Amino acid sequence: MYAQLVETGVKRVKSLEEMSFDERNFQEKIDAEIKIEAKNWMPEAYRQTLIRQISQHAHSEIVGMLPEGNWVTRAPSLKRKLQLMAKIQDEAGHGLYLYSAMETLGADRDEEIAKLHSGKAKYSSIFNYPTLSWADMGAVGWLVDGAAIVNQVVLQRTSYGPYSRAMIRICKEESFHQRQGYELLLTMMREGTQAQKDMVQDAINRLWWPALMMFGPSDEHSPNSAQSMAWKIKRQTNDELRQRFIDQTVPQLELLGCTAPDPDLKWNAERGHYDFGEIQWDEFYEVIKGNGPCNQERVATRRKAIEDGAWVREAAVAYARKQQNKNAA
Amino acid sequence: MHKHDLIPYLLLLGDSALIQGQRLCEWCGHAPAIEEELALMNVGLDLVGQARNWLEYAAELLDDGRDADALAFRRDERAYRNLLLVEQPNGDFAVSMTKQFLYDAWHYAVLQGLVESRDERIAGIAAKALKEVTYHLRRSSEWVQRLGGGTDESRRRMLEAIPALWRFTVELTAGSDNEVQLAQAGIAADPAAVGAAWLKQVSATFESVELPLPKAASHFYLSGRQGLHSEHLGLLLAEMQFLPRAYPDATW
Numbered sequence A: 001m002y003a004q005l006v007e008t009g010v011k012r013v014k015s016l017e018e019m020s021f022d023e024r025n026f027q028e029k030i031d032a033e034i035k036i037e038a039k040n041w042m043p044e045a046y047r048q049t050l051i052r053q054i055s056q057h058a059h060s061e062i063v064g065m066l067p068e069g070n071w072v073t074r075a076p077s078l079k080r081k082l083q084l085m086a087k088i089q090d091e092a093g094h095g096l097y098l099y100s101a102m103e104t105l106g107a108d109r110d111e112e113i114a115k116l117h118s119g120k121a122k123y124s125s126i127f128n129y130p131t132l133s134w135a136d137m138g139a140v141g142w143l144v145d146g147a148a149i150v151n152q153v154v155l156q157r158t159s160y161g162p163y164s165r166a167m168i169r170i171c172k173e174e175s176f177h178q179r180q181g182y183e184l185l186l187t188m189m190r191e192g193t194q195a196q197k198d199m200v201q202d203a204i205n206r207l208w209w210p211a212l213m214m215f216g217p218s219d220e221h222s223p224n225s226a227q228s229m230a231w232k233i234k235r236q237t238n239d240e241l242r243q244r245f246i247d248q249t250v251p252q253l254e255l256l257g258c259t260a261p262d263p264d265l266k267w268n269a270e271r272g273h274y275d276f277g278e279i280q281w282d283e284f285y286e287v288i289k290g291n292g293p294c295n296q297e298r299v300a301t302r303r304k305a306i307e308d309g310a311w312v313r314e315a316a317v318a319y320a321r322k323q324q325n326k327n328a329a
Numbered sequence B: 001m002h003k004h005d006l007i008p009y010l011l012l013l014g015d016s017a018l019i020q021g022q023r024l025c026e027w028c029g030h031a032p033a034i035e036e037e038l039a040l041m042n043v044g045l046d047l048v049g050q051a052r053n054w055l056e057y058a059a060e061l062l063d064d065g066r067d068a069d070a071l072a073f074r075r076d077e078r079a080y081r082n083l084l085l086v087e088q089p090n091g092d093f094a095v096s097m098t099k100q101f102l103y104d105a106w107h108y109a110v111l112q113g114l115v116e117s118r119d120e121r122i123a124g125i126a127a128k129a130l131k132e133v134t135y136h137l138r139r140s141s142e143w144v145q146r147l148g149g150g151t152d153e154s155r156r157r158m159l160e161a162i163p164a165l166w167r168f169t170v171e172l173t174a175g176s177d178n179e180v181q182l183a184q185a186g187i188a189a190d191p192a193a194v195g196a197a198w199l200k201q202v203s204a205t206f207e208s209v210e211l212p213l214p215k216a217a218s219h220f221y222l223s224g225r226q227g228l229h230s231e232h233l234g235l236l237l238a239e240m241q242f243l244p245r246a247y248p249d250a251t252w
Helices: A021-031 A044-063 A065-072 A078-103 A109-117 A135-155 A161-191 A194-213 A225-230 A238-256 A281-291 A295-308 A310-328 B003-025 B034-062 B068-073 B093-114 B120-148 B152-173 B177-184 B191-208 B232-246
Strands: A266-268 A273-275
Touching: A044 A065, A044 A078, A044 A109, A044 A161, A044 A225, A044 A295, A065 A078, A065 A135, A065 A295, A078 A109, A078 A135, A078 A161, A078 B003, A078 B034, A078 B068, A109 A295, A135 A161, A135 A194, A135 A238, A161 A194, A161 A238, A194 A238, A194 A281, A238 A273, A281 A295, A295 A310, A310 B120, A310 B152, B003 B034, B003 B068, B003 B093, B003 B177, B003 B232, B034 B068, B034 B120, B068 B232, B093 B120, B093 B152, B093 B191, B120 B152, B120 B191, B152 B191, B177 B191
Parallel strands: none
Antiparallel strands: A266 A273
16 A cells, blocks of 8 residues: 555544535435546545545655665666666656646645655655665565555545546556566576575565555554545555455465465465464554654655755746747747 | 677667666656656666667677677676766766767767668667657757756756766767778768767757857767776676676576
């Protein structure tokens, strides 16, 4: 999930009887699966929740370029370099789609990005972990994009039209990246040396739990879920999505010939799901608060890019204005 | 012409595209706007793809067991044949865009010549690359105009970037004897024609925003074509080649 712990600002979900005329119309539309569009009336809390969620999602795409950018200059073959460059380019594009979707809600892109740089806005916790070997590029593609897809496939049916349509476009590209990431790991495991196999297992050991944390807090500690579900912004709970991800990922893990760093992971025939160990929630909340391994570097890098680039953007504006004046004269 | 005479030329084309692509990778996450993150990676992707095509052809002609990856990741700086211009550090956005523009203008002129090459393989690779480089040149020339004709600050930076890079342009206007012969055989782009087209493009773009055109650069003892590089290439290759060098038996 690229957006975690999104505040709704709503303590209790209202019943239809408690709603105003507008609220009730709105909720009935949601219940009838009619998409909400930019010009439709919507509760202010719905608008604000979506702005927070979509901006977090967009920020995640942009910050998510950094752990991969860390290895793009060191990719070990021309083919892998091209794949990684194409992936990073797509991520920048996804960020742009999402900022556009967010702007249909009346939010301003630059203002939301400023919140990211001041630490007020969040982005996915996963990008606060460092990429320490080339195998991490495969593990990020497979696990991180995999987790994002499980979430985003559901978001294709989210109630806000522009967000839903952005997800449909983004999912197509993400699935492609995920397969490439998995193929990268499979190549290292099947054709690689022992050192490469060790590299893959080490990457999985480091990224497994952080990938599971991408789905956000467990349902019992997810105070905003009820309202997000009622508005059909979210379509499934954090724990449901996390379970789905584990169920589909463990067979892929076995096909690789690797293991998960979780002694409690085992198939439960009764439930028809994999059981798994407890997530280190202390770590999750620390990372979300800004105390993860790379939080400071990630935000500082993004802030520096935008600050250092101010003169470039100013030049573009000044030149465009001069051209306009010239054309008008 | 012997097929081996073609190899240095293919390396000049392939290595230049690869090193310029590598420099663009360094911009990842640091660009002045998200649109630029996308565009810089897009141009880099095109160039590394072109590099792969040229190096594959060079590897086939070399026929010594090396493939394109071996040429990219296992050759030392003395064996690299890229233009000195593209190995220069990125500097600020003005340096990067000026570098891109000076290279694109050369690249475009070369590819225009190569689509007519009597070597069908070269003509084919060039035809695909020309479409991409047409876009690169449009983009980088527009940035030269925006920065040169934008604010006082952006103009000041352009006025620093141009002379810092200009001496390396001597390689863009003068080809080797080998290239002249390849051109006479109808295989390579004519270096004199490339030099003239390059100068015309650069003069016109600079003039459009009143950026002064320096006088022609002169030879200064280094030569990318001879593998005599600036001190920047060794570090670039150390980073780029680290994995294949550290794990020589690995399959990626």
